[in-house]
Amino acid sequence: MSFYKEFTKGLWNELPPFRLLLGLCPVLAVTKSAQNGLGMGVAVLFVLLLSNIIVSLVRDIIPKKVRIACFVTISATLVVAVELLMQAYTYPLYQQLGIFVPLIVVNCIILGRAEAFAAKNPVYLAVADGLGMGIGFTLSLTFLGSLREIIGAGTFFGVPVFGEYYQPFTMMIEAPGAFICLGCILGFMNYLNRIQSRRKGLAAHKNPTVCGSTCAQCGGCSKANLS
Amino acid sequence: MKSIINMIGVLSLLCAVAGFGLAYLKQNTALPIENQLLTYVQGPAILKVFQGIENSPIDDRKSFKLENGKSVNIFPAFKNGELVGVAIEGFGQGYGGSIGVISGFDIKNDALVSIGITTMRETPGLGTVIANDPFTKMFVGKALPVTLKKDGGEIDAVSGATISSQGAVLAVAEAGSIYNALKAQIIKTWKDGDNNEFLQGIHQRVVE
Numbered sequence: 001m002s003f004y005k006e007f008t009k010g011l012w013n014e015l016p017p018f019r020l021l022l023g024l025c026p027v028l029a030v031t032k033s034a035q036n037g038l039g040m041g042v043a044v045l046f047v048l049l050l051s052n053i054i055v056s057l058v059r060d061i062i063p064k065k066v067r068i069a070c071f072v073t074i075s076a077t078l079v080v081a082v083e084l085l086m087q088a089y090t091y092p093l094y095q096q097l098g099i100f101v102p103l104i105v106v107n108c109i110i111l112g113r114a115e116a117f118a119a120k121n122p123v124y125l126a127v128a129d130g131l132g133m134g135i136g137f138t139l140s141l142t143f144l145g146s147l148r149e150i151i152g153a154g155t156f157f158g159v160p161v162f163g164e165y166y167q168p169f170t171m172m173i174e175a176p177g178a179f180i181c182l183g184c185i186l187g188f189m190n191y192l193n194r195i196q197s198r199r200k201g202l203a204a205h206k207n208p209t210v211c212g213s214t215c216a217q218c219g220g221c222s223k224a225n226l227s
Numbered sequence: 228m229k230s231i232i233n234m235i236g237v238l239s240l241l242c243a244v245a246g247f248g249l250a251y252l253k254q255n256t257a258l259p260i261e262n263q264l265l266t267y268v269q270g271p272a273i274l275k276v277f278q279g280i281e282n283s284p285i286d287d288r289k290s291f292k293l294e295n296g297k298s299v300n301i302f303p304a305f306k307n308g309e310l311v312g313v314a315i316e317g318f319g320q321g322y323g324g325s326i327g328v329i330s331g332f333d334i335k336n337d338a339l340v341s342i343g344i345t346t347m348r349e350t351p352g353l354g355t356v357i358a359n360d361p362f363t364k365m366f367v368g369k370a371l372p373v374t375l376k377k378d379g380g381e382i383d384a385v386s387g388a389t390i391s392s393q394g395a396v397l398a399v400a401e402a403g404s405i406y407n408a409l410k411a412q413i414i415k416t417w418k419d420g421d422n423n424e425f426l427q428g429i430h431q432r433v434v435e
Contacts, residue, residue: 077245088259
């Protein structure tokens, strides 16, 4: 249980949108451009980090029976704070993200990390977890957003990348494009994993979302027969 | 029993801290948010309402006090150094909260110049249609008061979005009543009097 290990797990092994497939609603909906993806990611990072810290700080005084209500209160407060700050300083981004900013409250990453990690671990580990997961989420959204923006609009962060002759493939910045891109990324990541484990001489993952760890380290658990 | 008190205590404490924190933040962000709204929401709507004017209604705006103590921002529009109209924001209850509408009034014949939707939380694809040209164009040149066709007026409600359309009409009506209440003051501020400092500034800018 080291700071480093908790930090890096969110960047690859438990990358929220692409490995755990958590929080897909904003992932699919707001990644029309790299800028939107980055903005949404930073908003989630901010809320996740602070909610992890606060939940971890008050974890001993929260009665077990009302913990979910407490977690939701904390994340809802933070989300309203983000909404206000966004309106005050980055209004165009707020207009773009619209309804998805208030919806961070019910984003399962926030509640999931509070319940599964921050409520059971000391503050410094909760910080590592929140930072790792948040940065992983931000990078994933920015990556997906850039991909869709480059193909669908021919620009990257608003700057044209192809010459004038490029005909934008508009479908990619509409809803179907999000599913197509997400599917391709998931397939590619599974392929990478298979190559990686083959190189290490291990059997391929059958279902990497169940444990998210390499099979050699897995001591087996109740979830093992799910795969 | 003790655990129940504990639960209630912790939750109340948490909510109290959250409430005070948010109230503090809300107070401190009120001014920046107003400025952002002026730049990104009301500004474009006003410029759409008044085309070809020579001043900046946002910079020249002035706050007026209504009889009930509320203050409203009024945005003047000048053409050839003369006040041609004012824009006023009104609000009406729509389907998903209040709808904000900027209404431009022609100062000469008290008719609507045009309207522009500023804020709304209507259903995307249904209620949001009221922000589009076919709906807003219906208000151009109409004399006050405007009402929906079903109430004997001239405005055709967007099909499937009667409540949103009604909200927009209510917002225009609110702006209209503000306009009627403040018309004398508006003319006094921006039209009459040669020694009016503000008007001289406008004239100077036009000459330059």
